[in-house]
Amino acid sequence: MIKLIASDMDGTLVSNNHDISQGNVEAIKKAQGMGVEFIITTGRSYEDAHPQVSSAGIECNYLVMNGSELRNAQGEIIQSLYLENAIVEQIVEELNRQGLYVEVYTTGGSFSLSDVETCKWAVATKINNFHSEISIEQAYEKAEEHFLYKAIRRVDSIKEVFENDYQVGKIISFSNNREKIAKLRESLSKKYPVNATGSFAINLEITNPLADKGEAIKHYANNRGIYMDEIMTIGDSYNDLGMLSESFGYTIAMGNAIEEVKEQAKYVTDTNDADGVGKAIEQFL
Known part of the structure; x- marks a missing residue:
């Protein structure tokens, strides 16, 4: 039953x-x-x-x-089960170095640490993933009008999140470079005490190892x-x-x-x- x-x-x-x-x-x-x-x-x-x-x-x-x-x-x-602040800071820095979109889900809501252009490409990647009939270039042109883009709250540093005493539950990234995302899932879980997985081939989701x-x-x-x-x-x-x-x-x-x-x-x-x-x-x- x-x-x-x-x-x-x-x-x-x-x-x-x-x-x-x-x-x-x-x-x-x-x-x-x-x-x-x-x-x-x-x-x-x-x-x-x-x-x-x-x-x-x-x-x-x-x-x-x-x-x-x-x-x-x-x-x-x-x-x-939240991520440790020190681990969050290190992973965010690593993803930023690779030019990837970075977003954190926190107890105070969701925030992106990426610049405007990177945010637009991330939204375009999401749109293209759900609607393959729309090219990623076409999706990029319409990204600013999309509800996913309008929902993004930008911060310049992860320290802004910590200063508000928000806890980070998940770090996410999007890229149409599926091979890079797959490699990061494997490498990050070995390098840091985290669980690295994803909802789709285009995204990376990092959480507490438990x-x-x-x-x-x-x-x-x-x-x-x-x-x-x-x-x-x-x-x-x-x-x-x-x-x-x-x-x-x-x-x-x-x-x-x-x-x-x-x-x-x-x-x-x-x-x-x-x-x-x-x-x-x-x-x-």
């Missing part, structure tokens, strides 16, 4: 058009009505994740920043007396691999998932553009 469903957002619950389908919402609410708990497990910050989930009519708890924070539906922090979606779900379930074989997990990318391990009862890969995820998961559902999450819930409940 399934007692807990844990779902990723981007590429999973959320479509490529950045919405949560009615089919997914109805299946989630049906499961909740049957007494099954639903929780969001995402690389996003709470401030980024909650408005979209809430506006879709879903009320639930959140494991955000790849497990760096557990928040309830009201946004209160229940549990946290901040992993799989471990976070296990801890969450254990505190509620839920056994591993009573948990369904759904994801599509690198940072979902931890929550798709064999120890969970029902591990679901999206139809649009990367091959590593499909190989590891026990089942494959439809894509994020075809109610894949809702269909998986309907199938197994």
